[in-house]
Amino acid sequence: MTSFLDPLISFVSVHAWLAYLTLFLAALLEAVPVVGSVIPGSTIILALSALVPGGDLKLQWVLLAAAFGAVLGDGSAYWLGHRQQRKILNTWPLTNYPRVVEESETFFHRFGSWAVFFARFVPPIRAFVPITAGALDMAPAKFYAVNIPAILVWAPAHVLPGVLAVSAFHQYFGLPHHGHPFKHIWILTVVAVAIIGGLGVWFYRRRQNGVVAAAKPRA
Secondary structure, eight states: OHHHHHHHHHHHTTOHHHHHHHHHHHHHHHTSTTGGGTSOHHHHHHHHHTTTTTTSSOHHHHHHHHHHHHHHHHHHHHHHHHHHGGGGGGSTTGGGOHHHHHHHHHHHHHHTTHHHHHHTTOHHHHTTHHHHHHHTTOOHHHHHHHHHHHHHHHHHHHHHHHHHHHHHHHHHHTOOSSSOOHHHHHHHHHHHHHHHHHHHHHHHHHHHHHHHHHHSOOO
């Protein structure tokens, strides 16, 4: 983790435009079916947001880049599903992930429109629910009416922990805000990712247990 993040942060800290582009691409690719399950988008977003307190990046542009990437990624996946309809769920490469596709479809049937909102915060199915929503013929207006507010909540939830963690680190240790504590940023990032990911998985499993309980026949 540190061997990956340190060079990235070092490089983009002196190339702000590239940092914003990286944030945009991380959020976009994280929303792409299959690709999003292997791209550490949340980790990259949290790590780069740690550059905000030092003045290398502007908070408003970090939030905008992350949000715009997520909107484009989710929207592209949705329209692909909407155009291809249900057959997209039975084609490669989605056929290599039958369990996740099935869970995404169950999640969508269980919560309807709200599944699009909740999935934004659940890593295992975040990259699959938008295309599933499109494949199951969810109306575009309804999709975006839920998806965009979800992203407006998701972006600060991923950016602000990195900003606040580094600000608190500098304040606690009495360090100047200039300079970049690379050896500490990756630790703070891992902690923040673990907390956000843990909450997402906890929520997902709780909802899944509710689905199983509801499906059991009553005596």
